[in-house]
Amino acid sequence: MIMLAAVCTPLLAALLVALSGRWPNVRDGFSVLMGLLLWPQVAMLVYMVLAGDTPELSLVKMLPGVDLAFSLEPLGAVFACVATLLWPIATLYSVGYMRGNNEPRQTQFYVCFAIAISATLGIAFSANLLTLFVFYEALTFSTYPLVTHKGDEASRQAGRKYLGILVGTSVCLLLAGILWTHQLAGSGDFTKGGLLPKDLSKAVVGILLALYAFGIGKAALMPFHGWLPAAMVAPTPVSALLHAVAVVKAGVFTVIKVVVYIFGIDLLAGNGGGNWLIYVAGTTTMIASLTALQQDNLKRRLAFSTIGQLAYVVLAVSIFTPAATLGATLHIAGHAFGKITLFFAAGAIYTSAHLTLVSQLDGVGRRMPITLLAFGLGSLSMIGLPPTAGFLSKFYIVMAAAEAEAWFALIALAVSTVLNAAYFLPIVYRAFAKPAPVDARYGEAPWQSVLALSLTAMLTFAMFIQPGPLVDLVRMLIEGL
Amino acid sequence: MAPEMSLISTVQAHLPVLPVVTALVAAPLAMLVRRPAMAWLVATAAAVLLLIFSLMLLPATAAGPLSYAVGGWQPPYGIELRVDRLTVIVLLLISVVAVAAMPYARASALVEIAEDKQHLFYSCLLLCLTGLVGMTVTGDAFNVFVFLEISSLSTYALIGMGRQRRALMAAYRYLILGTLGGTFFLIGIGLLYAMTGTLNMADMAMRLEPVRDSRTVLAATAFITVGLGLKLALFPLHAWLPNAYSYAPSAVTVLIAGCATKVAIYLSLRMHYNVLGVDFTGEGMQLAPMLAIFGLVGLIVCSLVALFENNVKRLLAYSSVAQIGYIVLAISLASNTGLTAGIVHLLNHAVVKAGLFMAVGAMVWRCGSDDLQVLAGIGKRMPITSAAFVVGGLALIGVPLTAGFITKWYLVTAAIEQQAWLLVVAILAASIIALGYIGKIIEVAYFRPSPVGAPVGEASPLMLLSMWSLVLMSVALGVWADGTVTLAGQAADVLLGARR
Numbered sequence: 001m002i003m004l005a006a007v008c009t010p011l012l013a014a015l016l017v018a019l020s021g022r023w024p025n026v027r028d029g030f031s032v033l034m035g036l037l038l039w040p041q042v043a044m045l046v047y048m049v050l051a052g053d054t055p056e057l058s059l060v061k062m063l064p065g066v067d068l069a070f071s072l073e074p075l076g077a078v079f080a081c082v083a084t085l086l087w088p089i090a091t092l093y094s095v096g097y098m099r100g101n102n103e104p105r106q107t108q109f110y111v112c113f114a115i116a117i118s119a120t121l122g123i124a125f126s127a128n129l130l131t132l133f134v135f136y137e138a139l140t141f142s143t144y145p146l147v148t149h150k151g152d153e154a155s156r157q158a159g160r161k162y163l164g165i166l167v168g169t170s171v172c173l174l175l176a177g178i179l180w181t182h183q184l185a186g187s188g189d190f191t192k193g194g195l196l197p198k199d200l201s202k203a204v205v206g207i208l209l210a211l212y213a214f215g216i217g218k219a220a221l222m223p224f225h226g227w228l229p230a231a232m233v234a235p236t237p238v239s240a241l242l243h244a245v246a247v248v249k250a251g252v253f254t255v256i257k258v259v260v261y262i263f264g265i266d267l268l269a270g271n272g273g274g275n276w277l278i279y280v281a282g283t284t285t286m287i288a289s290l291t292a293l294q295q296d297n298l299k300r301r302l303a304f305s306t307i308g309q310l311a312y313v314v315l316a317v318s319i320f321t322p323a324a325t326l327g328a329t330l331h332i333a334g335h336a337f338g339k340i341t342l343f344f345a346a347g348a349i350y351t352s353a354h355l356t357l358v359s360q361l362d363g364v365g366r367r368m369p370i371t372l373l374a375f376g377l378g379s380l381s382m383i384g385l386p387p388t389a390g391f392l393s394k395f396y397i398v399m400a401a402a403e404a405e406a407w408f409a410l411i412a413l414a415v416s417t418v419l420n421a422a423y424f425l426p427i428v429y430r431a432f433a434k435p436a437p438v439d440a441r442y443g444e445a446p447w448q449s450v451l452a453l454s455l456t457a458m459l460t461f462a463m464f465i466q467p468g469p470l471v472d473l474v475r476m477l478i479e480g481l
Numbered sequence: 482m483a484p485e486m487s488l489i490s491t492v493q494a495h496l497p498v499l500p501v502v503t504a505l506v507a508a509p510l511a512m513l514v515r516r517p518a519m520a521w522l523v524a525t526a527a528a529v530l531l532l533i534f535s536l537m538l539l540p541a542t543a544a545g546p547l548s549y550a551v552g553g554w555q556p557p558y559g560i561e562l563r564v565d566r567l568t569v570i571v572l573l574l575i576s577v578v579a580v581a582a583m584p585y586a587r588a589s590a591l592v593e594i595a596e597d598k599q600h601l602f603y604s605c606l607l608l609c610l611t612g613l614v615g616m617t618v619t620g621d622a623f624n625v626f627v628f629l630e631i632s633s634l635s636t637y638a639l640i641g642m643g644r645q646r647r648a649l650m651a652a653y654r655y656l657i658l659g660t661l662g663g664t665f666f667l668i669g670i671g672l673l674y675a676m677t678g679t680l681n682m683a684d685m686a687m688r689l690e691p692v693r694d695s696r697t698v699l700a701a702t703a704f705i706t707v708g709l710g711l712k713l714a715l716f717p718l719h720a721w722l723p724n725a726y727s728y729a730p731s732a733v734t735v736l737i738a739g740c741a742t743k744v745a746i747y748l749s750l751r752m753h754y755n756v757l758g759v760d761f762t763g764e765g766m767q768l769a770p771m772l773a774i775f776g777l778v779g780l781i782v783c784s785l786v787a788l789f790e791n792n793v794k795r796l797l798a799y800s801s802v803a804q805i806g807y808i809v810l811a812i813s814l815a816s817n818t819g820l821t822a823g824i825v826h827l828l829n830h831a832v833v834k835a836g837l838f839m840a841v842g843a844m845v846w847r848c849g850s851d852d853l854q855v856l857a858g859i860g861k862r863m864p865i866t867s868a869a870f871v872v873g874g875l876a877l878i879g880v881p882l883t884a885g886f887i888t889k890w891y892l893v894t895a896a897i898e899q900q901a902w903l904l905v906v907a908i909l910a911a912s913i914i915a916l917g918y919i920g921k922i923i924e925v926a927y928f929r930p931s932p933v934g935a936p937v938g939e940a941s942p943l944m945l946l947s948m949w950s951l952v953l954m955s956v957a958l959g960v961w962a963d964g965t966v967t968l969a970g971q972a973a974d975v976l977l978g979a980r981r
Contacts, residue, residue, distance in 0.1 A: 063890065063962055068960075163916065164913075
């Protein structure tokens with residue numbers, strides 16, 4: 001029941017926001033409040049999972065033999081935890097951003113935002129492929145109005161690309177994969193150790209894995225990554241929470257979930273039909289990093305960085321060992337805190353200084369020191385240096401890759417790490433070391449935004465010094481494997 | 482207490498014939514009362530009764546088919562009405578769409594039909610329903626033809642009542658092609674009668690057994706297939722449909738888009754599976770691959786035509802032809818899953834498309850034109866109607882939690898079962914094209930600024946009531962699909978059972 005309540009809380013928030021649209025303070029208060037109300041619910045769920053329980057709930061008998069149902073296991077708990085933790089912070093940030101920029105249609109914005117969070121939780125809780133697919137599509141459609149928020153020609157085109165790629169891949173590939181799975185296994189329930197029969201041929205495993213890996217367009221594996229840079233036309237809070245955390249993490253979460261609970265790591269490791277995945281993921285991470293290096297638009301640079309970081313997760317999971325799965329899952333959290341900080345900082349710079357290009361950022365650090373310090377911490381997390389969350393997860397991934405002697409993965413990780421440093425550190429250097437133009441007249445962004453980005457920066461740091469509970473949770477995931 | 486009991490038991494005893502009788506009696510009644518409001522009331526009452534009887538038939542057929550001898554003349558000599566699970570589904574489809582369409586018909590008739598002709602309009606509507614219901618319940622092949630003509634003739638008149646003069650041309654075109662279809666069907670029945678000496682469908686099926694491969698029966702099959710193909714707008718026999726749908730009064734479009742083609746599909750299922758017993762998988766006539774090809778090409782081609790169409794009503798009309806392609810594909814798979822998918826889609830698409838035509842009809846009525854560009858900014862000018870269109874559109878695309886998704890789920894499953902990978906690709910690709918043409922309308926409706934001086938204002942409450950009841954039903958059919966799918970599965974068993 002707590003799961004249903006947790007999914008409904010953001011929906012209730014959407015309703016309250018819609019009703020109180022005329023009074024901005026009340027409306028935004030509701031948004032943040034409902035976000036905070038969600039914390040204890042998810043905390044309780046995580047506590048239950050840590051205690052060894054598997055909360056289950058069947059919502060509705062949708063098709064003969066297939067229910068719309070929830071079942072929470074450690075992986076879902078991690079994902080739900082990350083999304084829930086960041087939602088009120090992002091809302092707080094939005095308040096500063098949306099007001100600071102005088103954005104139109106703010107009520108619609110918060111409504112869609114809340115619905116998207118609800119869909120995200122649905123994905124995290126889903127007990128079978130059908131449920132996952134239902135919420136996956138709900139997430140796509142609820143974020144479309146957010147991507148096209150500006151309503152001009154550019155955002156309409158971006159919206160077309162966004163829907164086209166995400167729905168196209170999910171319907172043509174993912175749905176086909178789901179139905180094929182139903183055909184092969186008789187159900188779509190996520191099962192410990194894998195659902196599919198163990199005697200599948202190499203070709204079937206390879207093709208089915210391709211249907212999933214590319215069909216889950218939200219994981220932004222090349223060549224289906226184009227929607228992510230396109231989605232950057234959205235207001236920055238959307239890019240921050242949805243296109244750095246909720247949506248894209250829903251993608252890699254689904255990939256891990258399918259690999260672990262549908263195929264089973266043993267099947268994939270033994271069969272060999274899925275060995276190609278590591279090369280696609282490795283190539284994606286390197287190409288994305290190279291592309292990021294060439295972007296002058298800050299948000300686009302961050303977007304390509306996200307593509308690269310998502311590919312880390314897929315890369316890790318495609319090593320097909322428990323240790324690597326642990327690293328992959330940790331990276332969902334590890335990347336989330338750092339990347340949302342970076343986007344928050346980018347949005348803060350846009351709000352107060354109206355700068356969008358990297359080449360304009362000379363001396364920004366002197367005028368917005370808190371923002372840029374947070375940005376620096378986020379950058380370290382992306383590169384994978386201490387004292388940040390990114391170091392922790394990357395450490396686990398590298399160790400697992402070395403243990404499994406996955407040399408290609410190691411090379412890809414090394415190359416992209418160097419590139420990460422090459423496209424993040426110059427920004428920080430430019431912001432602090434170079435002088436600002438003489439006519440620069442701006443300070444920090446609105447306090448809500450600064451508070452939010454400081455909080456996420458602290459989370460990035462906190463996950464490094466206190467990873468205990470998170471690692472415990474993830475260990476429970478791989479114990480069953 | 483006794484008289485009530487006897488009324489109920491009388492109703493129970495005559496249940497199969499009551500839907501036809503209700504509509505048939507109501508039709509002249511609507512004409513006689515003359516006052517538009519009264520005529521509408523008669524039509525609505527008839528539609529509601531129709532729904533009640535259909536719902537009563539639902540539990541009544543759970544054990545097995547009901548047979549009813551009209552006038553007490555026993556089959557195979559008298560006319561037999563036969564109601565099984567498949568019949569009930571189609572009856573429910575017709576009555577649900579009819580009930581939902583009635584408030585809309587009132588609102589649309591007020592503005593689209595001259596006042597002194599409105600009672601005739603309702604009368605024709607009821608006659609059309611009589612024909613549709615009759616075709617569904619009858620177990621007599623010639624009787625099918627009679628009801629087919631009743632529904633067709635009234636439909637020609639209804640289409641001709643459209644506001645534009647082009648409506649007459651559309652009605653005439655449909656008349657020519659529809660009559661051709663009806664005649665072909667009759668020739669087929671005549672050939673079968675010559676071979677078997679009976680018109681009772683069950684009897685006919687039995688007597689056809691030994692002569693199944695004779696040239697006459699094959700010729701009859703061909704005539705019936707093409708005749709019904711015209712009626713159900715099977716690609717490439719769909720030429721009448723886009724014009725008929727776009728120029729008819731909007732309430733008529735709703736009804737024929739929802740029901741007319743669906744009943745023709747039902748007839749095709751009934752004739753091919755239960756009477757002719759066409760061996761879809763075997764050697765004989767290669768009907769299955771032929772249907773599959775026409776269904777497939779129709780699906781893709783008409784979806785693409787819809788994608789580039791700039792007249793919203795025609796766009797939806799082409800989308801209908803494409804969706805018929807889905808159903809034909811499902812039929813051609815000739816498996817339980819495939820038929821289940823087809824039958825579910827019969828119901829789902831009727832509800833979804835009727836709802837969409839209502840929304841678009843209201844927009845067109847408000848804007849005075851069915852050109853896509855005129856709808857710019859309609860999302861702000863008619864928020865409730867536009868929202869209904871969005872939800873209906875999502876259902877047409879087949880987004881999860883809507884009716885369209887259920888169909889897609891079973892259709893693709895059926896294709897995977899038979900390892901028809903090309904079909905899997907085509908079915909999924911077509912839903913992406915649907916995303917394209919629905920998205921095109923939504924973009925114009927929500928992202929283009931309204932032209933200066935564009936008419937503002939919601940559709941009338943009656944219209945909103947109608948469209949939202951159907952739109953919500955298309956969501957309900959997608960969430961609680963367990964019941965409909967089980968029912969459709971039983972109907973598929975009825976169809977396949979005859980061949981076992």
